[in-house]
Structures are given as C-alpha cells and as structure tokens.
Amino acid sequence: MFDPEELIDRYSVADRAIPHLRVNFIASIDGAATHQGLSGPLNNADDKQVFDTLRMLADVVLLGAGTLRDEGYGALRLDDAAVDWRLKHGLPAHPTLAVVSSRLNLDADMAALAGAPTRPLVLTHDASPAERRLALAEVCDVVPCGERSVQPALVRAALERRELNQVLCEGGPHLLGTLVAADAVDELCLTISPVLEGGDAGRISVGGAQATRPMRLAHVLTAGDMLMLRYLRER
Secondary structure (H helix, E strand, O other), rough: OHHHHHHHHHHHHHHHOOOOOEEEEEOOOOHHHHHHHHOOOOHHHHHHHHHHHHHHOOOEEEHHHHHHHHOOOOOOOOOOHHHHHHHHOOOOOOOOOEOOOOOOOOOOOOOOHHOOOOOOOEEEEOOOOOHHHHHHOOOOOEEOOOOOOHHHHHHHHHHHHOOEOOOOOOOOOHHEEEEEEEEOOOEEEEEEEEEOOOOOOOOOOOOOOOOOOEEEEEEEEEEEOOEEHHHHHHH
C-alpha cells in the first residue's frame, strides 16, 4: 500500500480555484477497459487506494448514466478519514455526484441519487423527456447543458457556476470520448492492470470525433506489477 500523504502530494493540484477536469480509468495491458463488462475486476487494493484519494481531492465526481447503472454505484460517501481530511482543508464532507444523461434513464429512488449525502446533479439537455426531469428533480438538481445533446463546455460551465472546480470523471468510455473530442480533459490518471484480456472489450475512450491531444507524463507509481500513470494536458 502507498503512504497516504505521498498520494495526496502526488495528486494534488497547485490551485484548487482553477477549474481542472481529471479522468480516472483502468485498463489491461492489451487495452481492455473492462473484464466481463465491468472495470472493477481489473483493479486491486493499491489501485483502490489511488481511486479513493482522487475522490477525496475532488469537488465533484462526474460520470455517465450508463456507468452509474452498470457499475452499481451506491451513495457517494467517503470514509471517516477522508471526511476528516476534507473538513480540515475547508471542503464539504463529501464530493457532489454529477451524472450526464441524455435519455434520463435513471430512477429517482436509486441509491446513488436518493441516498447521496450531497444533492446530486443530473446534467442533460433541453430535449430530454420532461416527465423524467420532473421525477428526478425530487432528489437531484436537473441542469440542461445543451439544446439537443449534452455539451461538454456547458457541463464544465454548470459545475464552475457551483464552484465545483475540481472535477473527477470516472467514465464511462463514451463520456470520455466526448470530452476528448471537445478538448475538455486536463488530466488522465490511468492504471495499467497486469493482465491480458483478449475478447472484444472496448477501449477507455469510445466515440466522439477523432482528435489527437498531446499529454505530458507527470508521474509513474508502481504497486507490484501494476502501474499508476498520471498525464497532464499541455495548454
């Protein structure tokens, strides 16, 4: 396991007031983003420690509705040590959950929404089903971020208006593809799991217009045969 203070130092940003969108993914050494459809089986306790540290440092955790459903997200609650650290550093006890959804295929009573310690955000567009918006508004702030599709620039603007500047995106691949196309990614944290998956598992980024975005390697951490890579976007 890593020294917790070292991880905080490694992953902290210089100025939390400057908006920063960080993405966190895991992949096998042959590029598979999932094992039997889920990302969880690729990780281990060391990767989980990094994952938890990134959540502790975030103002908001951003993810697509499909990832929320497929990965079985529960309420976004940190452990006591993380809560203590956040409160000592002037942050709310828990980060806010923000879900990107075009079709609003979400249930207001799902644990990730109804059980959230901080009122979640659902980021959608003006053409999403009105009845679904009304139902979700019981437990979430439903925020339009585009006319007929969710626009990354408007997503970032909506979060920044709420002073949710430190964004941690946890997927999924379609959301990352959209963010890459829009040049909205400031940082990628990528864990390389020491397994070969084969099969037809997808990449960490899918869809969106093809775009080449140069990144700078900020650090490499090792835990046995697992690698934790941190890349920053050159601006």
